[in-house]
Amino acid sequence: xxxxxxxxxxxxxxxxxxxxxxxxxxxxxxxQDIPMTPSGKKRxxxxxSTGMKVVKGKKRENSRRxxxxxxxxxxxxxxxxxxxxxxxxxxxxxxxNLISLIGTGSYPLELDGTKTINTVCYNNYYYxxxxxxxxxxxxxxxxxxxxxxGFEKPIIKTCDTRALVFNQGGTQxxxxxxxxxxxxxxTEKPIITxxxxxxxxxxxVSRSEKYTAAVSVYSKRGKMLYEWYSAQExxxxxxxxxxxxxxxxxxxxxxxxxxxxTLSVLNxxxxxxxxxxxxxxxxxxxIDTSYHNGFGVVTGxxxxxxxxxxxxxxxxxxNEYGTALFRACANGxxxxxxRENDKTDNKIAVISKNGSLKAELEYKGIIGDxxxxxxxxxxxxxxxxxxxxxxxxxxKTADCGxxxxxxxxxxxxxxxxxxxxxxxxxxxx
Numbered sequence: 001x002x003x004x005x006x007x008x009x010x011x012x013x014x015x016x017x018x019x020x021x022x023x024x025x026x027x028x029x030x031x032q033d034i035p036m037t038p039s040g041k042k043r044x045x046x047x048x049s050t051g052m053k054v055v056k057g058k059k060r061e062n063s064r065r066x067x068x069x070x071x072x073x074x075x076x077x078x079x080x081x082x083x084x085x086x087x088x089x090x091x092x093x094x095x096x097n098l099i100s101l102i103g104t105g106s107y108p109l110e111l112d113g114t115k116t117i118n119t120v121c122y123n124n125y126y127y128x129x130x131x132x133x134x135x136x137x138x139x140x141x142x143x144x145x146x147x148x149x150g151f152e153k154p155i156i157k158t159c160d161t162r163a164l165v166f167n168q169g170g171t172q173x174x175x176x177x178x179x180x181x182x183x184x185x186x187t188e189k190p191i192i193t194x195x196x197x198x199x200x201x202x203x204x205v206s207r208s209e210k211y212t213a214a215v216s217v218y219s220k221r222g223k224m225l226y227e228w229y230s231a232q233e234x235x236x237x238x239x240x241x242x243x244x245x246x247x248x249x250x251x252x253x254x255x256x257x258x259x260x261x262t263l264s265v266l267n268x269x270x271x272x273x274x275x276x277x278x279x280x281x282x283x284x285x286x287i288d289t290s291y292h293n294g295f296g297v298v299t300g301x302x303x304x305x306x307x308x309x310x311x312x313x314x315x316x317x318x319n320e321y322g323t324a325l326f327r328a329c330a331n332g333x334x335x336x337x338x339r340e341n342d343k344t345d346n347k348i349a350v351i352s353k354n355g356s357l358k359a360e361l362e363y364k365g366i367i368g369d370x371x372x373x374x375x376x377x378x379x380x381x382x383x384x385x386x387x388x389x390x391x392x393x394x395x396k397t398a399d400c401g402x403x404x405x406x407x408x409x410x411x412x413x414x415x416x417x418x419x420x421x422x423x424x425x426x427x428x429x
Contacts (some may be wrong), residue, residue, distance in 0.1 A: 007283040021146075093161060101125060105141035107416070107425035112146060116420050120158045120407040121371060123330045125178065126408040127163055128418060129156045134165050136178055137423065139410045145180035157195050159242070164196040166204070173204060177287075184223070189214070191240055197289065201225070201244030205235045215249060217268070226268040233262065239287035239295050241308050248295055248306075250284040259283070263297060265312065275312045290328040291353045298326050303335050305355025315355040321347055325370055332358065334372040348377065350390060359390035373409035380407045385415060387428055396428035 044217035113130025120127045124139045133251060134156065150387075151167035158164070162182070166173040173185040173194055189206040192213060196202040200220025208214040213235040217226040233251035240247050245267065252261045261284045264273035279299060288296040294307040294314075301322055306314040321337035324346070333351040338344075343366055350359040350372055359377075369380045377388040380400060385407060387396040398415070400407070406418040413428045 001142075031277070049205075056224070079142065093177060097161065100144050100178040101138050101142075103138075103140070103142050105138065105143060107141045107423060109137065109141065109143060109423040111135070111418070111421045111423060112148070114420060116405050116418055117154060118156050119369075119371075119408060119418055120156060120163070121158070121327075121329065121408045126416070127156060127158060128406075128423070129154055129165065134163065134174075134176065136163070136176070137416070139416075141425065144178050145176070147174070147176065147181055149174055151300035155193070159196050159198045161198055162196055162200060164194055164202055166191050166194045168192070175202065175203075185218075185222070192235060195238045195240050195287075195289070196244040196249075197244045199244040201240055203238050203240055203247055205238050205249075213251075215413065217247060219244075226266075228271055230267055237284055237287040239289040241289060241295075242292045248287050248289070250287055252283060261299075263287075265306075274310070275306075285323065286326060288326075288328050288333075295353055296328070296333060296351075296355070298323060301337065303333065303349065303351060305351070317349055317350065317351060317357055319347055321345075325367060327370060327372070329372040331374070332372055334370055334377065336363075336367055336370055348379075350377065361388070361392035363388075363392070368404065370405050371407060371409050374412050376412070377407050378407060378415060380404060380417075385417070385426065385428075398426040399429045402425055 014102060036128040059113060094158050111128065111130055112133040112135070116128060117131060118129045125136055125144065127134065131154070133146055133148050136144040150166050151165070151170060153168040154164050154165055155168050156163060161177065163176045164173055165176070169190050171187045171190060173191065174181060175183040175185065175196070185204070187204060187206050189208060192205040192207065194202065196203045203215060203217045205213055205215050206230060209358055211229040211231050212232045212233060215228040215235060215238060216224065219225055230251055233253040235249055235251050237250040247266055249266065250264065251263050252259055258281055261279040261282055263277045263279070263284060263362060264274040266273050282299045284297060284299055286298040287299070294305050297304040297306065300314055301320065302318045304316045306312055306316055319337040321339055323335060324338045325336035327334050332353050335349045335351065336346055337349070338346045344364055344366055346363040348361050348363055348370070349357060352358050363379060365381050367379055367381065371378045375390070376395065377390070379386050379388055383400060383402065385398050385400050386394050389395055400417045403419045404417045405420065408416040408418070410416055410425065417424045417426055
C-alpha cells in the first residue's frame, strides 16, 4: 500500500520559518533590539500613543459641589431665620423699607392738603399728616408715598417700621409701611385712640356698649390677641411694647372737685394689671413707646420713664412750668415747659433713651417746634431756626421764612421746614 505521510501546514498564528544563511550556524533565536532605559536616567519624552485615554468620572466632583451648595444654602437659611426673629417686623418688610429709601429727590415739595397737623421724624425720613393726606419723605427729598386718608379728625401713631392713622370718633384705621398703604381696619364702635408697635402689633381703643371703653390688641396679620375692658374709667392713651407682648394704658375718672388718672401695664395672660400707678389731680397726656428699654409718660409738668421689666423701675423729671411741647426724637426725648402767662419764658429738658436727664436749659422766645438730633437742639421760632448746644449756646442760625409750622432735621447743617402746603430745605450758616 502506498506510504501516506501527514503534510505539515503552517498555522494561522505560527511565525514564519527563519531563513538559513549559508556558511553560518543557525542561531536558536534571532536577537531582538529592545530599547532599555538605564537606571537613574529619565525616559525619552517621546511616547507612543495607543489612541486611548482613561477618563475619570465626575461623580466625586459633583458630590463635592452638592455638599458645598447645601452648606451655603443652610447658612443662608439660618441667617434669614435669625433676622426674621431679630427684626421686629421681619426681614422682608425691613428690606422693603430700606429699598424704598434708595434714591434722591429735590426740594421744595408740594403738600396735599391745606393744613399740616403733625410731623414725626426719624433718622433718614419723616411722616407728615395733613388734613387730607399722609405722606412719607426721605431726608434726601424723595417722596416715598402719599395717600388720601379722607378722615375728619386724623391722628397719626408711628413706630420704627410702620405708621397708623385713625379717624378719632370714626370707625377706620389705616396702616402704612414706607411703600404705602398695607392694611385697612374697620371697627364696629367709634375709635378713641390707637397705637402700633415695632413688630406690627396694634391696639385700638373704642367705645363699648357694656363698658366705658374696650382695648383690642391684634397681631400684624390682624388676629385678635387680647381684649381688655374698662368698666367705669375712660381710656385716653395706649402704648404697646416694641416686642408686642405688653400694653400700657392710661385712664381717668372725675369726682367731686377732683379727678384721678391711673396707669396700668397688662400682659396678655390676665385682665389684672401687673403694674399700676395712680396720679391725683393729674391728666396723663401721652404714653410714648419709641424705645425698647421702657416707655415715657407725659403729664402736666412731669416726664416719667418706666422700664418694661417686671420691677418697673422709673426715673422722673419734674418742672415748675407746664408742659408745652413733647417730641420723641431719633436720639431721645425733648420736652418744652413754659410759664402759663408768658410763652417766651421756656425751659427745655433733653432726656436720653433710658430716661436720664441729659440737659436742662432756658430759652427766651416763642418756640414753634423743636427737635433733638445728633447731639444738638433745633429750635424753630417765628422766622428762624437756631441750632443749640446742650448748654444753650447758639451755634448756628437759618432763616425759615413765614408760615413754618414744623421742622425735621436732615443733617447737622440742614433741616426741612414744613408749612401748611409745602416742604422747603434750609441750610445753616
